[in-house]
Amino acid sequence: MTGKSWRLSRRAFLRGSGVSLALPFLECMRAESGSQTPPKRFAAVYFPYGVVARESGAAAAEWNWTPTGAGRDFRFGKSHRVFEPLRNDLTVLGGLSHPKCRKMGGHDTADTWLTAAEMKEGHLKNTVSVDQAMAMRPGSRTRYSSLVLSTDGGVGEPTRASTLSFNRDGAPVPSENKPRLVFDRFFGANPDSLAARRRQLRNSGSMLDLILDHSHSLRGRLGKLDQAKLDEYLDSVRRIEQRVERSERWLEIPKPNVDASGLSLEADDSTPAELIRTMYDLIYLAFQTDSTRVATYQLGNMNGATSIAGKFPQLLGLADNMHSLAHGARRGDAGAEPLGRWHLFLNEQLAYFLNRLKSTPEGDGSLLDRTIVFYGTSNSQTHVNENYALMLAGGRGLGIEHGRFLKFDDSMPLSNLFVTLLDKMDAPAQSFADSTGELTAVSA
């Protein structure tokens, strides 16, 4: 690190932030951790059902998600032109997938996109997701360990999860889908006095202790299946105890004062563009204020029968819901365009997010330079669990080299990339799930 502080002057910060921020200044300008190193951040954004992947030469192939060419010499298709100005901040990855997930059901793989676990009938248990492995790394000192978002909220059901994140036991981490709730949690002021809040936190601690003690007698009365349910409950109690401790550490530090007036906090599933942008705004603000360093966002789950996001393309004037667009993309010359246009829309939203990060200076570079964004899906064409459509953006300051289209063959597990990313995020691991090594090609 150079001698120059990564922390920004307040003025530079306000210039770049795009939303007005009031005094007092933010956590990241406070040097709470005492460290001079700016934070490293990771966001993973997922969309379901795969992409347009037609044979090259076909008229429909202009809507292919994957670029043509290879290495530095590649050309984006129509849905990716919005990334042209960001070309040197991103890398398209071809050919990667999770080997164990290849034989899972065609709509079963959203759960395992960040975990690489094999889930199938009779064995629906997942394992830790890479974002949570990062969130758990020692020395993580933000107010919240992660921000988990989705369009549908909650956890969904196994193989149709509505969250990308799974804790170290493989239990799903519920996602938030209401911008207002996320805002209040991360930035909302608590009207109670400091003393009252401290008292309440202490009470919470005692409450949870007592419940843990008391539950032993209940456990004795239960059968095996019930005990497993109770254990899930008790595990949740223990984990909030940790959160309570974390909150106590943060009690006297006010939440960052973020002005909500530029945010559409009431956006819901009737206005997809507004909703998705607001969620990106919230991730951006959470990163910028160093409230958390890890975020995931699932844009639609693969439960075509219940996902509230299924209709988003229709609300934008496209002819069909998400699921049918993906199926239609394989039909005829005209089938590819609607799905391509939907991905163009999604890409525009991502580009908005990346541009916000990029236009916010931090230290010698931008916020984007120290934020790794992993983007894509767990299908190539719909139902095909191989050759995932994937992109890596940002993180040049963390040693990632960009501006390339990297192709791998199916002997390279996607988990190898996760091992590399864990390392870059200071959460080094010998291995992750079924990894066979590192994926050094993304490194500078």
Add this chain to the structure above:
Amino acid sequence: MASPHPALWLLLASPALAAATFESAVAPVLERRCVACHGPATRNADVRLDNLSSDLLNDRRAAETWHDVLNAVNKGQMPPKGAPQLTPEERAAVVDWLTAAIRNASARRRGTGGKVVMRRLNRVEYRNTMRDLLGLDLDYTKNLPPDELSRDGFKNNGSALRMSPLQLEYYLEAARRGLRSAIVAGAPPRIVAHRATETVADKVREHWSNRLGRTGTFVARSDAFPDEGEFLIRIRARAELPGKHSPYPRMRVSLGYRADTQTPSRQVALVDVTSETAQEFAFRGRIEEFPRQSRTQSKYPGLLIWIRNAYSDGRPPPEPEEIVSESKGKKKKSYVWREDPQFPKIVVEAVDFQAPLYLRWPPEHHRRLLPETPGSPAAELSAAEAALRPFLRRAFRRPVEEADVAGALEFFAKIRPTAAGFSQAMRETLAMVLISPDFLYRVETAQGRERRLDDHALASRLSYFLWATMPDARLGALADEGKLADTETLAAEAERMLDDPRSWSFIEQFSDAWLDLEGVNRIAVNPNYYPDFDPALKADMRRETQHFFAEVLRKDLSALNLLRADFSLVNQPLAAHYGIRGPRGGSFERVSLAAAGRPGGLLSQASILLSNSTGEDSHPVERGVWVRRALLNDPPAPPPPAVPNLAGAEDTVLLPLRRQLERHRDNAACAHCHRGIDPWGIALEEYDAVGLKRERILRRDGEREALHAVDSAAILPDGHAVSGLDALLDYMLRNKSREFARALTAKLLAYALGRSLELGDDETVDALTRSFIDGGYRLRSLITMIVTSDSFRGGSG
């Protein structure tokens, strides 16, 4: 040939029979078509089918291979091109057996052995229970994540419902929020009152008026308002009706404030105004449930009450006319809204706001929770105990154990020294009770040799089944006296509970899960096809089906009315949508469909038809799947992975969806399953995406348009030919009423028990179905039979 035939599915319940079917029907086909390549001599792809175990339940590796076999056959990859292909009969034998065997094996592995798993309260149950326990109807669940759905679509399935730290944090937050309202502290607050007879005038370009038509808002502003407590809004208003049969205007009342650019608010009420002479309307709510202004922000001070006319005839509100006038050399702009004389209007005469409301201090909800107010520190512990004993009894839905009381008192004693007062310490103590597992979960432990639930667990199960809330005082007393297990008492209680308005929670939750009524929210209706469609109608569609189900239940009509009826329950917007005569207001009333040109019953209702459409056109496959799943309890197998590209590149966009999907059926691999699914949906082709009868099917693609004739002729899986909904219903009533009765029985039992049914439940379901049919398909007696059945009264392990 039907795809996975129900009889075959039942047959597989017996491993011996399954093995026999395999030997007689499946093995010979494999021998003939597959073993040459996948046998002892050449083991292509390392797969041998000559000696692969047919016991999918116990041999997991074999089950995996069979799954691959099924996929390869379904996709048409096997037998490979050039090799002799399967005949349709051979394909059916292999596919049916494998589909059923895989489904059977996975259902068994997933099963809980017929046991109910300790069940977390779901959102509806939690909200109702908190309401009954605290005596305040607040939105306790607004922050809770959505509930997990079970495979069979229920939100009250113990295995599916999960817990997480986030969820538990929100429970604690909701408990604290609720108790802060329910238990008061300090002196009686001052009561604020405000009266307005004219709307507030404003310079902004909005139409603020006492007379509300297509446009117009009446705004009352109270500069003083409390931060918490119950409020009362009384509105004196009358209707202006353009004609004798004119629809009623609907008054929407909201409460909130004005910020810089937004006006955060929440609806208080939505009611019809039916009289041309002024009437008084009274609405209550809790002020802390509504958006409030921070006291420091004073640019637009005050609490605002908005009143608007929510009636809609589908036409957009008029644009204001700009009028420019000059006075003292200055130009001044003003706006005029021309109202349609034919539009029903509301005239607001006066608005009264009063808060907080209380007759005595502390208010009743407080006194119920804290019966004693300690006069001295020494009296506090006994006052706490006097509050805790009845609260724990009700919260835990069972007799209180001394350890429960001791634990809560220990907590009270621990936090009391730092608490701001007795009330504050009690709020925290009760909050602890409200995040205990005994409150958040229903623990249903079986007792004795017969593995029966005790009376308290039984009271809970009954209460959550029919009311989705905790037992009331009467059920609690019956359980205390040990009388509830008596069969006659149990049946009589079920009857009483069905007559109680709280049974609406059952109607809502059960019909939503069984019929998947939330589906209306998944579909975006395309305005290019339905320019007049108002998305607010989706909620009315869902309500129609719920009210319809409620009518059949409460009037004790034959449940076959659900298949075909000569009536439905609609409100004014829905009647206008269907183009039938109906009520003049927003509430639902029974209407005869005799002259409506369409049969009644679930399959003719817009909720079902829209949920299973694309938002542009009908979706015959989705509709077919819905019929199989909901009405016949015979859900088709999910599509195989990697559905092959459909051949042909020609333009299909302008074809009706039915024709586009037919190309699936041209593919031999797809055809087998789709023959068992699509006909059920094709018979409904007379109805468009929004549930209206159609003569022609319109397709659009940019500027291009095509009109197609409706073709609703279908050959059902058993060979019957039907054309149209009427004929389908004739057929179903004649040939499928037993299957329908069984489907309804199975769904109801699964809901009542809070778990998925398993093969071991078949006998119970069969017996219940027989009695249900013999008794004339009466839902009330089916419910009574379920409640008094051994399954309902049995506990978990």
